Amino acid sequence: MRERHALYELIRLLETSEDIELLLERLIYHITELINGTGGVIRFVKGEDLHIVATYNIESDKTTMSVDQGICGEVIKDGKAKIFNRDQLEGKDLDIPAYSAICIPLKVQEEIFGTVLVYNKINSDHGFAEFTAEDAELGELFSGLASLIILKALRLKELQEKEIENKKAIEQIDELKSYLESLIHSSADAIVATDLNNIVTAWNMGAENIFGYKKEEVIGTPLPVIPDFLREVERFYLEKVTHGETLKDIETVGLTKDGKLIEVSTTFSPIKNAYGEIIGISRIVRDITEKKKLEKDLIRRNEELTKILFISSAVRSTLELNKLLRIILTVITMGEGLGFNRAVLFLVNEETNSLKGVMAVGPSSYEEAWQIWSSMAQEKKTLHEVLNELSRKEFVEDSFLERMCRNISISLNENTPIVRAVKEKKTFNIKDVHEEEADPVIIQQLGSSAYAVVPLISKDRAIGTVWVDNMYTRKPITDQDINFLKGFADHVAGAIENAWIFEKIEKAEKELEMLFNSITDLIYYTDDNYSIKKANKSFLDKLGISKKDVIDKKCFQLIHKTQHPLTECPHRKAMETGKAMVGEIEEDYLDGVYLISSSPIFDKNGNLAGTINVAKDITEFRSLKEKILIMEKMASLGELAAKVAHEIRNPLLSIGGFAKRLDKELEEGKTKEYVKIIIEEVKRLERILNEILSFVRPYSMDREKFKIKDLVDNVVNLFEATLKEHNNKLIVNVEEDFMVHGNYDKLKEVLLNLILNANDATDNGIITLKIKRPDRLPSSRAITEKEYFVIEVSDTGHGIKKENLKRIFDPFFTTKTNGTGLGLAISKRIIEDHGGIIKVESEVDRGTTFKIYFPAYKEEGGNNENSSS
Amino acid sequence: MKILAVDDEKNILMLYKAELEDEGYEVITANSGREAIELFETHKPDIVTLDIMMPDMDGIQVLRQLKQKNPNVPVIMLTAYDYRDDFSIWASDAYVVKSSDLGPLKETIREISEKFGLK
Numbered sequence: 001m002r003e004r005h006a007l008y009e010l011i012r013l014l015e016t017s018e019d020i021e022l023l024l025e026r027l028i029y030h031i032t033e034l035i036n037g038t039g040g041v042i043r044f045v046k047g048e049d050l051h052i053v054a055t056y057n058i059e060s061d062k063t064t065m066s067v068d069q070g071i072c073g074e075v076i077k078d079g080k081a082k083i084f085n086r087d088q089l090e091g092k093d094l095d096i097p098a099y100s101a102i103c104i105p106l107k108v109q110e111e112i113f114g115t116v117l118v119y120n121k122i123n124s125d126h127g128f129a130e131f132t133a134e135d136a137e138l139g140e141l142f143s144g145l146a147s148l149i150i151l152k153a154l155r156l157k158e159l160q161e162k163e164i165e166n167k168k169a170i171e172q173i174d175e176l177k178s179y180l181e182s183l184i185h186s187s188a189d190a191i192v193a194t195d196l197n198n199i200v201t202a203w204n205m206g207a208e209n210i211f212g213y214k215k216e217e218v219i220g221t222p223l224p225v226i227p228d229f230l231r232e233v234e235r236f237y238l239e240k241v242t243h244g245e246t247l248k249d250i251e252t253v254g255l256t257k258d259g260k261l262i263e264v265s266t267t268f269s270p271i272k273n274a275y276g277e278i279i280g281i282s283r284i285v286r287d288i289t290e291k292k293k294l295e296k297d298l299i300r301r302n303e304e305l306t307k308i309l310f311i312s313s314a315v316r317s318t319l320e321l322n323k324l325l326r327i328i329l330t331v332i333t334m335g336e337g338l339g340f341n342r343a344v345l346f347l348v349n350e351e352t353n354s355l356k357g358v359m360a361v362g363p364s365s366y367e368e369a370w371q372i373w374s375s376m377a378q379e380k381k382t383l384h385e386v387l388n389e390l391s392r393k394e395f396v397e398d399s400f401l402e403r404m405c406r407n408i409s410i411s412l413n414e415n416t417p418i419v420r421a422v423k424e425k426k427t428f429n430i431k432d433v434h435e436e437e438a439d440p441v442i443i444q445q446l447g448s449s450a451y452a453v454v455p456l457i458s459k460d461r462a463i464g465t466v467w468v469d470n471m472y473t474r475k476p477i478t479d480q481d482i483n484f485l486k487g488f489a490d491h492v493a494g495a496i497e498n499a500w501i502f503e504k505i506e507k508a509e510k511e512l513e514m515l516f517n518s519i520t521d522l523i524y525y526t527d528d529n530y531s532i533k534k535a536n537k538s539f540l541d542k543l544g545i546s547k548k549d550v551i552d553k554k555c556f557q558l559i560h561k562t563q564h565p566l567t568e569c570p571h572r573k574a575m576e577t578g579k580a581m582v583g584e585i586e587e588d589y590l591d592g593v594y595l596i597s598s599s600p601i602f603d604k605n606g607n608l609a610g611t612i613n614v615a616k617d618i619t620e621f622r623s624l625k626e627k628i629l630i631m632e633k634m635a636s637l638g639e640l641a642a643k644v645a646h647e648i649r650n651p652l653l654s655i656g657g658f659a660k661r662l663d664k665e666l667e668e669g670k671t672k673e674y675v676k677i678i679i680e681e682v683k684r685l686e687r688i689l690n691e692i693l694s695f696v697r698p699y700s701m702d703r704e705k706f707k708i709k710d711l712v713d714n715v716v717n718l719f720e721a722t723l724k725e726h727n728n729k730l731i732v733n734v735e736e737d738f739m740v741h742g743n744y745d746k747l748k749e750v751l752l753n754l755i756l757n758a759n760d761a762t763d764n765g766i767i768t769l770k771i772k773r774p775d776r777l778p779s780s781r782a783i784t785e786k787e788y789f790v791i792e793v794s795d796t797g798h799g800i801k802k803e804n805l806k807r808i809f810d811p812f813f814t815t816k817t818n819g820t821g822l823g824l825a826i827s828k829r830i831i832e833d834h835g836g837i838i839k840v841e842s843e844v845d846r847g848t849t850f851k852i853y854f855p856a857y858k859e860e861g862g863n864n865e866n867s868s869s
Numbered sequence: 870m871k872i873l874a875v876d877d878e879k880n881i882l883m884l885y886k887a888e889l890e891d892e893g894y895e896v897i898t899a900n901s902g903r904e905a906i907e908l909f910e911t912h913k914p915d916i917v918t919l920d921i922m923m924p925d926m927d928g929i930q931v932l933r934q935l936k937q938k939n940p941n942v943p944v945i946m947l948t949a950y951d952y953r954d955d956f957s958i959w960a961s962d963a964y965v966v967k968s969s970d971l972g973p974l975k976e977t978i979r980e981i982s983e984k985f986g987l988k
Contacts, residue, residue, distance in 0.1 A: 645949055646922055646949040649949045649967055650878050650881060650949075650967070652969060653881055653884070653967050653968065653969050654878070654880040654881055654884060654969075655969065656968075656969020656970070657881070657884040657888070657969050657971060658880075658884060659969070660969065660970075660971075661884070661887060661888070679969070682969050683969070683970070686968055686969060690966075693949075
């Protein structure tokens with residue numbers, strides 16, 4: 001009955017086995033009740049000790065005892081239940097004073113893990129008794145079962161505890177993880193991870209803040225924050241990282257979602273998996289724009305003063321506008337200078353009332369921008385060095401930007417910021433061209449989305465503007481930037497204006513010089529002592545000497561080859577009277593007649609400082625004038641001569657005619673001789689009459705085409721006898737044959753005339769007839785499309801005296817005893833009627849050369865030779 | 870063959886008459902333009918030599934009238950100088966520059982008479 005009850009309880013115990021303490025308490029209760037004890041204790045072995053784990057009806061102070069101590073010790077040693085009577089308990093370590101006790105080991109498969117100790121058996125009379133063997137048996141059975149239950153419960157508990165521990169560990173990990181995550185998440189630095197294909201795998205809040213991309217936008221896409229121009233460099237970095245290197249604090253440039261370039265410091269590290277393989281790259285990116293700005297501000301403040309001083313000295317070192325402007329713009333755009341991306345200079349053009357782009361500095365594209373920046377970073381040139389370089393360099397810059405800017409011209413009638421900057425002398429910082437009023441031209445041509453304009457003010461006058469932007473870095477232009485630019489602009493405006501004025505003066509001077517030199521009249525300045533201070537090109541050309549041989553030389557020595565100024569020279573008269581003088585001077589040395597106008601120059605005090613002299617070659621003009629006079633003379637002379645000739649001819653005809661009749665009738669004798677003389681003289685008179693008439697009367701000119709050589713051959717044959725008279729030799733040299741369109745007979749007359757004259761003037765000499773191309777045409781034919789050839793007749797005769805040389809073409813001028821003085825006059829007229837020129841050179845006792853410049857006939861093309869009147 | 874010589878100078882007419890008669894021609898002379906026209910009608914000469922410059926009537930006018938009366942009679946113009954450019958003498962059949970040498974005149978008369986088939 002007791003056993004059944006006990007078993008039942010045991011089975012019930014199984015239900016409570018989840019709570020091990022409760023289980024043990026129930027167990028000790030049931031065992032104690034089963035074998036009728038007053039109280040019991042369960043102890044578990046833990047290492048070398050026994051610990052109380054549950055008690056029933058006992059309060060023991062022996063919570064811990066050694067495994068070999070007391071009765072429990074004995075039972076653990078023996079491995080089986082043991083009954084102790086009063087005597088046996090004497091002197092033992094007991095939990096309570098006891099009459100009897102039973103101790104049962106708790107064991108599973110011979111391994112003892114604890115003891116059950118029950119004290120003081122109560123008999124049916126409620127007195128103490130001793131435990132029986134049956135109690136021991138029952139107790140052992142029960143304990144055996146209980147052990148299993150306990151063990152199971154213990155195992156369960158262990159499992160549960162482990163589970164809890166695991167859970168705790170997981171919780172801890174979770175906590176750590178979330179802590180880390182929040183750390184990563186809330187980091188101000190961008191923390192970005194990519195796989196080896198540069199696909200983003202992690203993107204923190206910092207990254208969102210710095211680059212503007214949301215996590216959802218970038219995860220799984222290629223990393224978008226690398227500017228195109230940095231891709232190569234980035235690849236280089238990644239190469240290093242994928243080989244296990246960590247790159248710390250690399251300063252570079254990042255591209256934000258809205259296209260801005262920001263300065264960043266990046267640390268690259270490899271991401272490894274559990275096996276240590278590199279599977280990705282992490283970047284910790286810090287936006288250092290602010291830091292850089294601060295740094296720059298600091299440097300800026302420190303260097304501002306020195307820089308401005310330095311720049312202004314560089315700026316003042318040149319008066320060359322171009323160079324100056326280039327220096328200024330370079331300073332504005334250099335990182336070490338004002339650091340703008342692009343700078344364009346506009347200057348006011350007063351003539352067109354507009355602002356004109358003059359010069360521009362800056363890259364034309366992102367690629368160029370990167371090239372420039374990287375090369376600058378490599379060379380690490382200081383502002384000082386760059387400016388030095390610039391001031392030595394000759395500028396032939398012709399960037400795309402500059403060419404574009406030169407085409408920009410904005411009317412000052414407009415009212416856009418750039419114009420207002422000039423008109424109102426105000427600075428404009430346009431932060432967004434779409435939000436604020438801006439210059440359409442600038443947006444269109446320069447593609448700028450934000451820019452600033454600062455007026456260039458010199459002496460209270462705006463002479464232009466400096467325009468800047470940060471096209472490539474998209475860095476906003478700060479007030480500080482503007483202030484510095486403004487200060488700088490104020491500083492250089494004066495220098496620009498100086499250079500500008502200098503350039504204008506230089507230009508005007510050049511123009512004047514050009515004008516001076518392009519005037520065909522001879523011009524020269526002299527001081528108050530006839531020393532030439534300046535002379536134009538015509539003057540130098542005419543004298544055939546170089547500038548250095550003219551300056552500071554006396555004009556009369558150069559021009560007239562005299563030691564004193566000529567008395568009749570207008571220059572001298574102007575010097576003497578202090579008034580402008582005009583007069584003609586014939587200067588044989590310069591081969592012509594000059595109209596000279598000489599004007600005195602006075603200094604501030606009214607003293608004569610020198611003269612300006614203009615000499616016009618009027619030789620041609622004068623010869624024309626003379627020619628007209630001659631023609632007028634000839635015309636009246638011609639009419640007179642025609643009348644006279646007619647009146648004379650008839651009597652001559654009668655005289656001569658009858659003399660001939662007489663001659664026929666007379667016998668030989670003295671009278672017949674006389675008549676013959678009359679006949680001869682009449683003939684001579686008639687010849688003279690014919691010559692005069694043929695000169696003063698117009699003659700017809702039938703033209704035909706023939707070769708000049710044919711004419712020459714024809715003429716030459718006529719001379720044999722005549723040449724012999726003077727023992728002369730005629731050499732004919734036709735270097736080149738030319739076609740002529742003219743009057744054969746008249747030209748034959750000319751050649752006959754010239755050769756006869758040469759023969760008359762020469763004895764025992766050589767007469768040369770040459771046909772050739774001219775070396776140089778006379779000045780009056782210098783500009784022509786016609787082709788000319790030269791007929792040259794020269795002799796080795798006695799020559800013509802200088803005073804006669806000019807008159808030999810005058811009608812009725814002759815040095816021959818029996819000439820009419822019309823031969824050369826007629827020849828000249830024939831040549832001129834054909835559009836040619838006849839010139840003579842002669843030297844006494846050396847000989848004379850006649851040169852006829854004659855137009856050659858060209859078959860094709862309009863040949864518009866003048867027909868004679 | 871009958872030649873009418875016209876000139877305002879009697880001496881010259883005398884010379885021409887003597888010289889041309891020596892050549893075997895019959896010569897009548899007129900001292901003025903008017904007389905020349907009268908004689909041209911009455912005497913019907915075969916050839917006329919005509920001075921171009923005469924006081925009463927210009928030789929050119931005379932030439933025109935003679936040609937109107939009978940264009941078939943050749944007229945040789947005698948000129949004081951080269952008249953080639955003068956259109957008005959184109960109507961004449963030949964011209965000779967006056968000279969004390971009558972050779973060219975005689976030669977021209979010969980050529981003209983041959984050309985016109987005169988005796």
